[in-house]
Amino acid sequence: MAMKGRSLVEPLDFSTDEMSELFDTAQRIIQSPQNYAEACKGKILATLFYEPSTRTRFSFEAAMLRLGGHVIGFSEPGSSSVSKGESIADTIRTVECYADIAVMRHPKEGSAIVAAGNTQMPVINAGDGGHHHPTQTLTDLLTIRLEKGGFDNLTVGFCGDLKFGRTVHSLIRALLRYKGVRIILVSPKELCVPDYVREDLINSGMEFCETRDLSEVMPELDVLYVTRVQRERFFNEEDYIRLKDSYIIDMAKIKSAKQELMILHPLPRVNEIAAEVDADPRAFYFKQAKNGMYVRMALIMALLGDGEV
Ligand code: NCD
16 A cells, blocks of 8 residues: 555645545444454554544544554653753654554644654654644544535535644645535634635635634535634633633534535534534534544554455
8 A cells, every 4th residue: 555654744645546546445444443443453553642532542542452462651851851851852762662643633733744853663643733734634624525526526524723723724734635525614813724724725615614603604614614713722721711612513503404414524623513402403513423443444454555355
């Protein structure tokens, strides 16, 4: 496989054909997981998490275990030599002595590219600050593909913290490559997308608009991607408190939505989606979390060059 030995740092590191290959593999895994139970036997995945995580770390660890491999790592930098002041470059060079592949989450933008540049083993970016989160994008796209069959001509709304939400930045970038996709950005002015994302949108020629008003665009959406206000990236708590509940999706708000709307959320949710929505067939966020494990299984196999079935 052409992905063998490579790293995944940004959402466009793989071509759309390579992404399709990953989704095909993930779908085969979903159908026959037993065929993959030994695909990465004897291999070791290192998880280096400098920031909190539930889904991303667990889904990577579960993915490797379900492929028959092993996992080492830390979930708090305080329990590793990072707390003694070790650089990312030195940490990754050390981890390379013990593991075959590494997954890293870090609060600083650009940290994954530094790690990938200092090792021969594949490095997967599991989130670098407010920048990118490409495996969440694989998760999001697989979930859409399983339901809609593809991405062309979809109208995708993003709602919430579009400024600091790295999952938003990565998914927008990935969607720009598909035909006829329309993007609708819904946020308070203070939380709109950063300039580099807006420039990507303008340069792509894709149809997009920005609004504060979710209700006016709700009936048009095929996908509604909701995000949490990213408290940890705010400079002051007052702004966070003022903005945190800008949108709360509840049954009344989705009344005007299409029956086939997909509501996605990378999770964790704080307040953005009322629990009453969970039972609605349009709520896909827990399925999305499960799909994340399957697509990460496909990714680990591809980067290690193992287990083609
Ligand atoms: C996201 C993240 O870490 O960026 N979570 C995740 O990986 N599923 C979203 C978030 O923390 O709000």
